[in-house]
Amino acid sequence: MKVDGNIERFYQYSFPMQAVLVTCHDDEHNKTNVITVAWHTPISVDPPLYGISIAPKRYSHSIIEKSKEFVINFVPYHLVDKTHFCGTHSGRTVNKIKETELTLLSARRVKTPLIKECYAHLECKLFQSLKIGDHTFFVGQILSVEVDKELFKNDLLKIDKIQPLYYIGGNKYTTIDKTKKREF
Amino acid sequence: MKVDGNIERFYQYSFPMQAVLVTCHDDEHNKTNVITVAWHTPISVDPPLYGISIAPKRYSHSIIEKSKEFVINFVPYHLVDKTHFCGTHSGRTVNKIKETELTLLSARRVKTPLIKECYAHLECKLFQSLKIGDHTFFVGQILSVEVDKELFKNDLLKIDKIQPLYYIGGNKYTTIDKTKKREF
Numbered sequence: 001m002k003v004d005g006n007i008e009r010f011y012q013y014s015f016p017m018q019a020v021l022v023t024c025h026d027d028e029h030n031k032t033n034v035i036t037v038a039w040h041t042p043i044s045v046d047p048p049l050y051g052i053s054i055a056p057k058r059y060s061h062s063i064i065e066k067s068k069e070f071v072i073n074f075v076p077y078h079l080v081d082k083t084h085f086c087g088t089h090s091g092r093t094v095n096k097i098k099e100t101e102l103t104l105l106s107a108r109r110v111k112t113p114l115i116k117e118c119y120a121h122l123e124c125k126l127f128q129s130l131k132i133g134d135h136t137f138f139v140g141q142i143l144s145v146e147v148d149k150e151l152f153k154n155d156l157l158k159i160d161k162i163q164p165l166y167y168i169g170g171n172k173y174t175t176i177d178k179t180k181k182r183e184f
Numbered sequence: 185m186k187v188d189g190n191i192e193r194f195y196q197y198s199f200p201m202q203a204v205l206v207t208c209h210d211d212e213h214n215k216t217n218v219i220t221v222a223w224h225t226p227i228s229v230d231p232p233l234y235g236i237s238i239a240p241k242r243y244s245h246s247i248i249e250k251s252k253e254f255v256i257n258f259v260p261y262h263l264v265d266k267t268h269f270c271g272t273h274s275g276r277t278v279n280k281i282k283e284t285e286l287t288l289l290s291a292r293r294v295k296t297p298l299i300k301e302c303y304a305h306l307e308c309k310l311f312q313s314l315k316i317g318d319h320t321f322f323v324g325q326i327l328s329v330e331v332d333k334e335l336f337k338n339d340l341l342k343i344d345k346i347q348p349l350y351y352i353g354g355n356k357y358t359t360i361d362k363t364k365k366r367e368f
Contacts, residue, residue, distance in 0.1 A: 002289065005304060005329030006339045010234070011226040013258050013304040013331070014202065015343055016360055041225040042195040043237050044317020050194070051235075051321070053227050074197050080366045105186065120189060120197040128316065132323055133228020137235070139316055145189030147197070155190045159199055159352045166360065168343045171368035176200050176350065177361035182264045184355035 011039075016166035016174050019083055021073040022052060023104075024063040025112045026091075032104055032113055034096050035060040036087030038167045039135070040072070048142040050122055053135045059091040064138055068126040069110040072140070073118035077163045077175040082117075084171065109143035119162055120147040195223075200350035200358050203267055205257040206236060207288075208247040209296045210275075216288055216297055218280050219244040220271030222351045223319070224256070232326040234306055237319045243275040248322055252310040253294040256324070257302035259349045261359040266301075267349055268357065293327035303346055304331040 005013065017038040025032050039053035050072060054061045064070050075083050082100040089096060097104060104113035107123045114121040124140025131137075151158050163175050189197065201222040209216050223237035234256060238245045248254050259267050266284040273280060281288060287300035291307045298305040308324025315321075335342050347359050 001333045002298070002300075002305070002330040003333045003336060005331040005336060007232055007326055007329050008229070009339060010232050010306055010326050010329050011229070012341045013306065013329070014224075014226060015341065016348070017202070018198065018200075039225045039227065040198075041223045041235070041237060042198060043223065043321060044319045045192070045195070047317050048191055048194050049317045051225070051316075053225060077364070081368075084368050114186070116186075121186070122194055122197065130314065132235075132312065133231050133233045135228045137227060142191060142194050145191050145194050145197070146186040147189040149185045149187045152187060152189060155193060157196045157199065157353075159356070164200070168365075169341070172343070173366045175361050175364050177359050177363075179361075180261070180359050181352075182357045184265075184268050 012169055016168045019075060019165045019167040021075050021083060021086060021115055021118060022060065023071045023073060023112050023115060024060050025067055026063045027067060031095065032097055033060055033063055033091035034086050034102065034115065036083050043139055049127055049139050050124060050142060051137050051139045053137050055135050061136060064126065065129065067112065069112050070124050070138065070140055071107060071110065071112045071114055072122040072124065073115040074120040075118050075165045077165045079117055080165055080173045083165055108146065114146065119151055121145065196353055200352045203259060203349045203351045205259050205267060205270060205299055205302060206244065207255045207257060207296050207299060208244050209251055210247045211251060216281055217244055217247055217275035218270050218286065218299065220267050227323055233311055233323050234308060234326060235321050235323045237321050239319050245320060248310065251296065253296050254308050254322065254324055255291060255294065255296045255298055256306040256308065257299040258304040259302050261347045261349045263301055264349055264357045268355065298330065303335055305329065
């Protein structure tokens, strides 16, 4: 039987949602920030576009508006503590890279660095910035993709070797069940 | 060590991605269609908005452009066969509801029906239709949310009772590992 859901918390029905770490670089203060994002999706194949939804009050929002670029870093489950920290603190008051001891690596096509401990990275320049409702949907054009060497073969991600992090609301996270798989 | 990823297949780095079933109703032919969508995300809290990215060639694309509404149905893992069918056939040539024997239920606020076998439903009217790259990003305003009675308590989804379906590329699907959970 169907009953009324909670429209104010409609986003909970999408849980578990993959949590990614988005890096951006504040040129003015020469500081790289990192924000945990659960509202994100691929958008277009050609050109290759990826969208992230960020609230205007976020520090990363003001950075991306100026820098016009960002990097999406795909997060392994074992980084759950650091990812939770990045999702619950503001880069305005804390240096999240320093606090989490995440390692930055130079990107190839953008000034924003990658997070070494993540397993795949999409280097994006801002393609469109869309105000939609109370968030900004930043659409990035992917200029370069970098991945951990051992996860990638014949142009394909070795899906069995990754264990991505998923957010399930509140302060809770989970991951994928590799024992359950169905192939057609 | 980081190596070049495949920029043409950048979306594979988001795998596993939750697969949802989107229903829409073709008034002209009095036919409800259903499409499997992996590119989707919440967009805004107030107003409550949800975005889905659909290629213009899809039958559902032409329907939503006319009907200006759709329903997002969240899919349990045991519907993997039916969901794969809906993702690999076109409603132009096949009646997917009939072939999959999925059950339609009337929605409350839109004309498009829900899929009974799914566990949560977002009834959406079209808020914005954005051409972004080679896809259309349909942004729906959520008018009503309906969920299975046993999955919902005190305004919260019982996350431990759901086992959503995730797409991992090619013809492969998986689900969440309930034994792995981290709470802060």
